[in-house]
Amino acid sequence: MTSISTAFVVLAALFWGLSGGIGGILMADGWNPLVVSFYRGAIGLLFVLAWLALRPQGSGLANGRMWFWAAVAGVGVAGNFAFYFVSIAQGSVAVAATLMYCAPVFVYLVSFTLKLERPTLLKWAAIAMVMLGIVLLTRIYATGSGGVTLMGAVAGLLSGLSYAVFIFGFKYAAPHGSPQAILVIAFAVLATILISLSDTDQALAVLGTPSWPLFVILGVFGAGLSFILYIVGLNHTAPAVASIVAMVEPVTASLFGVVVLGESLAAVQIVGMGLILVTVTILSVASKS
Template sequence: MVNLSTAFVVLAALCWGLSGGIGGILMADGWDAFVVSLYRGAIGLLFVLVWLALRPRGSGLASRRLWGWSAIAGLGVAGNFAFYFVSIAEGSVAVAATLMYCAPVFVYLVSFAFKLESPTPLKWAAIAVVMLGVVLLTRIYDVGAGSVTLVGAGAGLLSGLCYAVFIFGFKYAAPHGSPQAILVIAFAVLVTVLIWPADADQAVAVLSTSSWPLFVVLGVLGAGLSFILYIVGLKHTAPAVASILAMVEPITASLFGVVVLNENLVGLQIFGMGLILVTVTALSVTSSARRAQPLAE
């Protein structure tokens, strides 16, 4: 069961990585980033609704706290999807995926602000290394580089920040209901939020376009199947292991961008990507191990 759960987490990360590439293809064909995000979330909503219908016990839907924290999680995932695809449109899949992977850094910063975590020199050093990696990856030091715009870099970091909001919202909603109920509310909020900035004509045109199979695949891999696999897999996967396995997402997205979309990364960008991936993973593993230690004792 443990090996199967680990496989579920890997598959979820792989699906998320592929979804970035698929979104890149759609936006290269002229589709609006918000429309792409909307359909990704809407198809995800259908999946979790079926999951809730099949497993309705312990949903907690009568709890106000469940609704409140789930709504916050929904705002987080809406921003995560939208800013991620805006970052891809303004830069590249590889850069956007890696910047989004900075989410644990934002989790730490928010935890510091609310005194949920104690800041230490080692944590601040790790955050500084990640920021150096961001500078190298986005090449903001070279105005004429042209590979990533400031909007693309900012959107990528905001996608990570929004993912951190989703993590907090989901964490505080979890004691009040089932994961499927939380995701139903979160994705419903996502659809409600993203329907406003999305291009209305394009949103309708998706239903009759030849590109609709890609939208379906994006929704299934990027939201429907992946979130279910990840949550089920986490039940029997140590958080430290899950943090390492999560590296599959940015690596898959980067390979997709280079191989399929013909994106290029220079040496310093690859080095910056490595700094971010290794440091963020080490932060996540260290945090997970520390939280598990009192339980072991």
């Protein structure tokens, strides 16, 4: 059972990595990042609604606290999807995915601020290493170096911060309701936020475009199946193992960007990426072991 559960987590990370590449293809075809994000979340909503219908027990839908924290999670995942695709549009899939992978660092910083976790020298050193990796990856020290714009770098970091908000919201909603009910509320909030911010004409144009299969694939694998697989798999997977296999997402996204989209990274950016991935993974494993 443990090996199957771990495989579920790996598949979820793989699907999330591929979703960045698929989103990159759609945006290269002229689709707005917010529209792409909306369809990813809206199709995901259909899946979690079906999951809730099949397993309605202990939903917690009558609990006000669950609704509040699930809505917070929805704001977080809306920001995560939107900023991630903006970062891809302004830079590259590899950079955006790696910056988003910095989410655990934001979780630590928020935990320190709220006094939920005690800061240590090791944790601060790890955070400093990640910051150095971000500088190398984005090359913010080299004006006009090309590849990553300031907006792309900021959006990538904001996607990680938004994912941290989702983690906190989901964590505090979990004692009051089922995962499927929390995700239904979260994705409903996501869809409401993103459709209100999107170009309505372009959002409607998706329904008649030849690109609609890519939107469906993005929603099915990037939000629908992936979130369900991840949560089900996490129930029987050691947190330390889950932290390690989560690296599949940025690695998959980076390979997709290089092989399919023809993106390239300078040597210093590869060093920065490696520094971020290794440090965040060690930090996550150490905190959950």
